[in-house]
Amino acid sequence: MTNVLEVNNLKLYYYTSKGVVRALDDITFSLQEGETLGIVGESGCGKTTAGLALLNMPMPPGKIAGGQIIIDGQDIVPLAEKEMRRHVRWQKIAMVFQGAMNCLTPVFTIGKLMMETMLEHKTMKKEEAWHIIEKYLGYVGLPAGVTKRYPHELSGGMKQRVVIAMALFMNPKVVVFDEPTTALDVIVQCQILNLIKKLKLEKALLSCIFITHDLATEAEVANRIMVMYGGKIAEIGTNQQIYSERAAHPYTKKLLAATPRLHQKVDHLSFIPGAPPDLLAPPTGCRFHLRCEVAMGKCSAQEPPLIEIEPDHKVACWKVGYKE
Ligand SMILES: Nc1ncnc2c1ncn2[C@@H]1O[C@H](COP(=O)(O)OP(=O)(O)OP(=O)(O)O)[C@@H](O)[C@H]1O
Numbered sequence: 324m325t326n327v328l329e330v331n332n333l334k335l336y337y338y339t340s341k342g343v344v345r346a347l348d349d350i351t352f353s354l355q356e357g358e359t360l361g362i363v364g365e366s367g368c369g370k371t372t373a374g375l376a377l378l379n380m381p382m383p384p385g386k387i388a389g390g391q392i393i394i395d396g397q398d399i400v401p402l403a404e405k406e407m408r409r410h411v412r413w414q415k416i417a418m419v420f421q422g423a424m425n426c427l428t429p430v431f432t433i434g435k436l437m438m439e440t441m442l443e444h445k446t447m448k449k450e451e452a453w454h455i456i457e458k459y460l461g462y463v464g465l466p467a468g469v470t471k472r473y474p475h476e477l478s479g480g481m482k483q484r485v486v487i488a489m490a491l492f493m494n495p496k497v498v499v500f501d502e503p504t505t506a507l508d509v510i511v512q513c514q515i516l517n518l519i520k521k522l523k524l525e526k527a528l529l530s531c532i533f534i535t536h537d538l539a540t541e542a543e544v545a546n547r548i549m550v551m552y553g554g555k556i557a558e559i560g561t562n563q564q565i566y567s568e569r570a571a572h573p574y575t576k577k578l579l580a581a582t583p584r585l586h587q588k589v590d591h592l593s594f595i596p597g598a599p600p601d602l603l604a605p606p607t608g609c610r611f612h613l614r615c616e617v618a619m620g621k622c623s624a625q626e627p628p629l630i631e632i633e634p635d636h637k638v639a640c641w642k643v644g645y646k647e
């Protein structure tokens with residue numbers, strides 16, 4: 324299998340007046356062609372920051388502080404903004420932003436909005452652009468008549484479909500979905516997940532990264548799952564390795580215990596005591612050690628590297644896979 328995306332030692336820091344927020348701190352992973360990689364973790368662990376970093380699009384006062392993002396054999400980190408806009412963003416890698424469906428410009432019809440976005444990134448005749456817009460609206464299950472409507476005339480689910488169509492219509496190699504189901508009711512959430520699976524089957528969507536705080540949702544859509552904690556990768560493995568007893572990191576185990584399962588009797592749902600780390604001054608050693616029930620002396624002193632404990636399965640924990 325070929326890698327469509329390789330991320331090496333990527334860092335994105337926010338340089339605030341209070342200090343440096345190390346929101347994405349040295350992450351390394353890859354994405355294979357046709358694969359869906361899930362990124363999961365608590366609020367503030369750096370999921371959106373990771374997505375924005377992959378588009379080389381840090382939000383101020385953020386800056387990529389190091390590392391490589393190789394798409395199609397090219398490292399896009401050193402590219403100038405003009406080059407990113409013209410040749411990379413939306414054409415090689417696109418993103419469905421967290422909450423994007425609520426940010427559609429209210430004064431434009433969906434058709435005008437889609438047309439403007441398309442022509443901003445690619446030079447083409449209007450007829451050709453209409454043809455592509457109608458094709459992608461069809462892919463996401465919307466009638467062509469939607470182009471005449473304004474965003475406020477659509478339901479949440481329809482707006483989310485429009486946003487997904489807009490991410491796809493340049494046929495990018497990688498699409499990042501940031502919490503695409505979070506603000507929707509459960510029925511519409513299910514429809515959007517099924518839509519993403521259908522788009523993959525029809526090859527309208529190729530490789531993608533699916534960000535959510537919900538492990539059960541990842542188990543539905545992802546082939547592999549990356550668990551983030553405090554700006555770092557805690558564990559990464561296949562869906563079967565992470566969403567099972569084979570999960571190895573104490574944080575992943577806690578997340579699993581806090582995820583309700585349909586076919587299991589649940590007396591009480593467990594939660595993870597304590598709060599996520601302050602990324603302005605993250606704890607020394609393992610960033611999870613202050614909330615970890617099995618932490619030992621070394622955990623507060625030395626940062627655990629991400630090591631392979633079985634094929635495709637890597638964990639960053641001193642308790643797992645290390646010999647003293
Ligand atoms: N523009 C910014 N300026 C300063 N700090 C920021 C900025 N954006 C994010 N952060 C900080 O970076 C860290 C990661 O934030 P991020 O939005 O990536 O988290 P997330 O995992 O996507 O959370 P959520 O699940 O709530 O969407 C947090 O500590 C957050 O406070």
Ligand SMILES: [Mg+2]
Nearest residue numbers: 370371372421
């Ligand atoms: Mg987010």
